[in-house]
Every structure is written in structure tokens, then in C-alpha cells.
Amino acid sequence: MIVGVPKEIKNHEYRVGLTPAAVQEFTNNGHAVLVQVNAGTSIGFTDDLYLAAGATMIETPEEIFATADMIVKVKEPQPNECKMLREGQTLYTYLHLAPDPVQTQLLVESGATCIAYETVTDNRGTLPLLAPMSEVAGRMSIQAGAHYLEKANGGSGTLLGGVPGVAPGKVLIIGGGVVGLNAAKMAMGLGADVTILDRSLNRLRELDDIFEGRLTTVFSTSDAIDYYSSRADLVVGAVLVPGAAAPKLLTREHIKNMKPGSVLVDVAIDQGGCFETSKATTHQDPVYIIDDVVHYCVANMPGGVARTSTMALNNATLPFGLALANKGPKQAMLDDPHLLNGLNVHKGIVTYKAVVDALGDSL
Ligand code: NAD
Incomplete structure (x- = not known):
């Protein structure tokens, strides 16, 4: 699979979807990882570290969105990012759709498979990616x-x-x-x-x-x-x-x-x-x-300590991310109901009940 990591573009967001150590895990598993130039530079994850982990550095987000099978981010996609998503592509990031009809509509229109960190569950009934x-x-x-x-x-x-x-x-x-x-x-x-x-x-x-x-x-x-x-x-x-x-x-x-x-x-x-x-x-x-x-x-307190937060987030997201890449999103979610709970939008349909309940009429 080709995994894409664009630089975060939300105001003052310095976290990054994958650390160099996480990239290494994906490349060790035979995946190609495209990382946007300077995606992690401001928190000490230099392009050289990503290159050493086997990533390919890419200048523009457009190229990453056009090429990658799965986009790994931190914050919800901004409108211009939503417009670059497409059917058959997986988005793996925080989404927080319930209060956000505009983003939800854009994700529906994209046709992409959108997995929200915040709704993935675990055996203890807690939210491991939150x-x-x-x-x-x-x-x-x-x-x-x-x-x-x-x-x-x-x-x-x-x-x-x-x-x-x-x-x-x-x-x-x-x-x-x-x-x-x-x-x-x-x-x-x-x-x-x-x-x-x-x-x-x-x-x-x-x-x-x-x-x-x-x-x-x-x-x-x-x-x-x-x-x-x-x-x-x-x-x-x-x-x-x-x-x-x-x-x-x-x-x-x-x-x-x-x-x-x-x-x-x-x-x-x-x-x-x-x-x-x-x-x-x-x-x-x-x-x-x-x-x-x-x-x-x-x-967004964690954004203030973006380096620690990025590493802490990657520790939690990596196992699910690797399952999505290794098995393909469909099989990974069929095998793991906790990961399936993360699915919020798929092929133009909102699949997460709480989002439908919150936004029903506005969709
Ligand atoms: P949690 O579910 O682990 O803990 C919440 C606790 O609140 C539970 O133990 C619950 O019993 C208790 N509680 C509920 N009603 C109460 C009441 N009336 N009086 C006293 N306690 C009560 O949740 P968490 O992960 O600890 O998150 C707490 C809050 O922090 C959430 O709102 C979460 O969204 C927020 N949060 C904010 C940021 C930020 O950057 N500002 C970052 C992370 C989490």
C-alpha cells in the first residue's frame, strides 16, 4: 500500500500523522510512505530522519493525495484537503464530525473511507486513540x-x-x-x-x-x-x-x-x-x-507539546494503521470490530450512528 502523510495545515498545528519511527514500521512491512517535505521539521522530525526510515519526501500535498491509498493525519481535513480525497482512498485521522456538518458533507462527497481516531474502541470500553x-x-x-x-x-x-x-x-x-x-x-x-x-x-x-x-x-x-x-x-x-x-x-x-x-x-x-x-x-x-x-x-492543549503528543498518538494509532495497510481496510475492519467502530463515512454514506443522530437533517 502507498501511505501518504501530508503536513498539517490547521492554524498552529505542529503535530504530524506519522513519526519517523512509525514510518520505519510501515516500510518494514513492505509499504511505501510518502511524507510531505518539512511535515515534522518544526518538532525535530527532520526530512533526513524520514528518509532514513525509508520515506519518499514529496513537495506538495496534491501529489500525496493523488498517489496514496491511505492518508494518515492528525487533525480533521480542511476543506481543500477534503476536496482532494477520492473513492477507494482511506483517511485515518481525528474527525470529530458530530458538530461539523460542512466537513461531514465534504467527506460524503469525496466517496473516501474515513476512519476517525476518536471513535475506535477497545475491550475495556474506552477510546484508545483519545x-x-x-x-x-x-x-x-x-x-x-x-x-x-x-x-x-x-x-x-x-x-x-x-x-x-x-x-x-x-x-x-x-x-x-x-x-x-x-x-x-x-x-x-x-x-x-x-x-x-x-x-x-x-x-x-x-x-x-x-x-x-x-x-x-x-x-x-x-x-x-x-x-x-x-x-x-x-x-x-x-x-x-x-x-x-x-x-x-x-x-x-x-x-x-x-x-x-x-x-x-x-x-x-x-x-x-x-x-x-x-x-x-x-x-x-x-x-x-x-x-x-x-x-x-x-x-487543544496537546498541540502545545506537539512533539510529545505526536509520539504518544503514534504509539496508539500505529497498530491499527499497520492492520489497515497490511490487510487492506475492508479485511482489517471485518477482523476487528473495534477498528470498525472508527468508520464514520464510507463511499458517500455516514456510517457512524452518533454523527447521523447529530447531523441527520443537515446532511
Ligand atoms: P474520562 O471519561 O476518562 O473521565 C471523565 C470522568 O468524569 C469520569 O471518571 C466520570 O465519572 C467523571 N464525571 C462525570 N460526571 C462528573 C461529575 N458530575 N462530577 C465529577 N466527575 C464526573 O474522560 P477524560 O479522557 O479524562 O477526558 C476529560 C475531558 O477532557 C473530556 O471533556 C475530554 O474531551 C477533555 N480533553 C480535553 C483536551 C484539551 O485539549 N482541552 C484534551 C484531552 C481531553
Whole structure:
């Protein structure tokens, strides 16, 4: 199979569909890989590294889309990329079609077979190609929070770890899933005083076991949010209600009762955010202040650490990508129902129910 890796063109997107190490895996399996010149240069994956892995470097995306049997990307295809896709070609990338009728229509018109990373499943009922980005965002949330707690960055001037003789900062994490667990690991590593709220008692039990009682687990109620947020230096929003917009758990009233200079990091902003005052921000302009509380609501946090994110994403996407190339997309999906769950559009038909439910009339 000929596998094509165009350079990402979405604004400030530095990740790349395949690392040189992943390219090597494809070429070792007898596939040809076409990589666009400079696709990974800005994150240290130079053209020389791709050449050494057996790739052919191609100047233009047009040539890659015209030649490749499978296009491997990170972000959803932009309109001009959608128009280069064709029937018989496979697209393997994040798509997020439910809120995006324009992209969905363009993919339908292309006739291509479009597999969305975010809907591929695994035996545990989780989403293995989303988890690495949640791990990245969870770990980054504490890094970002610690930065904005510094006085010069708008915060209260609190060091999360404290020092001998001075109590550590208090971190409240709302939602103890993948993001919450990884945020807790980082916060505990810094020596902060950490509390996690979740609605799932089983999850709270797991977290208590993982951290051997060194953090506080509390069942998530409005009362608990009120109590712990008013004492927190940093609050991380990490809830997910599958298939629904994030619930607004931290209200404007809660935020008014928070300490001046405390920091909110709303990781759930990509689902609308779980704080009432959240609105999406960018890496270029990540924060704003309401009621003396710093809000960090970057919708694509992993893009900020594009090198780590690319490698983490490739670790998860590679086995499925190799199956698609080795067996051909049809056989690979027939053999693996979890990969089949990734199929969102095929030969002009939307094949993923949640997308049909969300967009039905607009298609
Ligand atoms: P997850 O499913 O692993 O965990 C979500 C947790 O929220 C679950 O443990 C669930 O029990 C808990 N929860 C649900 N309702 C709750 C409530 N009322 N109170 C407390 N906890 C509640 O999800 P995840 O992978 O950790 O993702 C969390 C959020 O982060 C999602 O919205 C995801 O889209 C988002 N995310 C954002 C970025 C970004 O760049 N901003 C990156 C990755 C993930």
C-alpha cells in the first residue's frame, strides 16, 4: 500500500500523522510512505530522519493525495484537503464530525473511507486513540496551572509544592478519569495537596488505591464543589459525560467565592467546559481573568507539546494503521470490530450512528 502523510495545515498545528519511527514500521512491512517535505521539521522530525526510515519526501500535498491509498493525519481535513480525497482512498485521522456538518458533507462527497481516531474502541470500553491526548492534557494542566499561579502571570504567587515550613498549594481536580488521574500524578509529584471529585464510587476507590491514600477522594456534589473550590489554589476541570456537553459544575457563584489569584484550568473545554465562566482560548492567548480568578481554557492543549503528543498518538494509532495497510481496510475492519467502530463515512454514506443522530437533517 502507498501511505501518504501530508503536513498539517490547521492554524498552529505542529503535530504530524506519522513519526519517523512509525514510518520505519510501515516500510518494514513492505509499504511505501510518502511524507510531505518539512511535515515534522518544526518538532525535530527532520526530512533526513524520514528518509532514513525509508520515506519518499514529496513537495506538495496534491501529489500525496493523488498517489496514496491511505492518508494518515492528525487533525480533521480542511476543506481543500477534503476536496482532494477520492473513492477507494482511506483517511485515518481525528474527525470529530458530530458538530461539523460542512466537513461531514465534504467527506460524503469525496466517496473516501474515513476512519476517525476518536471513535475506535477497545475491550475495556474506552477510546484508545483519545486516551493519549487526555494523558497529555491532564499532565499539562498542572504545568499550566503552576505557571499561572505565579504573580507575574496573574496568579496569587503560590508555589504548588510549598517549601519546608510553608504549606503546599491546594489542587482540586473535578473528574478522576484519564485527565484527572494524570493531573493528580503531576500535582502529587510537585508535592501539592490534592483532592479529586468524581461521581463514580468505583473510580474513587481505584484512585484511592493508586495513590495509597495520599490524596483525598470525595464524591462529587454541589456542596463538595462549593467547599473545596473556595479553598483551592488551582482547580482542574476534567469531567466527561459521554455523548453530552460538559455539565457546568463550577458556577459563577462558586468562582466569586474563590481566593483572588487562584487558577482554573478547564480541560473539558472541548466539550463546552465544566465551569460556568469558561470560554475556549488558544495557545497564543491562553488566559483571561474573571472575578480575580485566572481562567486557562485552551481547547487543544496537546498541540502545545506537539512533539510529545505526536509520539504518544503514534504509539496508539500505529497498530491499527499497520492492520489497515497490511490487510487492506475492508479485511482489517471485518477482523476487528473495534477498528470498525472508527468508520464514520464510507463511499458517500455516514456510517457512524452518533454523527447521523447529530447531523441527520443537515446532511
Ligand atoms: P474520562 O471519561 O476518562 O473521565 C471523565 C470522568 O468524569 C469520569 O471518571 C466520570 O465519572 C467523571 N464525571 C462525570 N460526571 C462528573 C461529575 N458530575 N462530577 C465529577 N466527575 C464526573 O474522560 P477524560 O479522557 O479524562 O477526558 C476529560 C475531558 O477532557 C473530556 O471533556 C475530554 O474531551 C477533555 N480533553 C480535553 C483536551 C484539551 O485539549 N482541552 C484534551 C484531552 C481531553
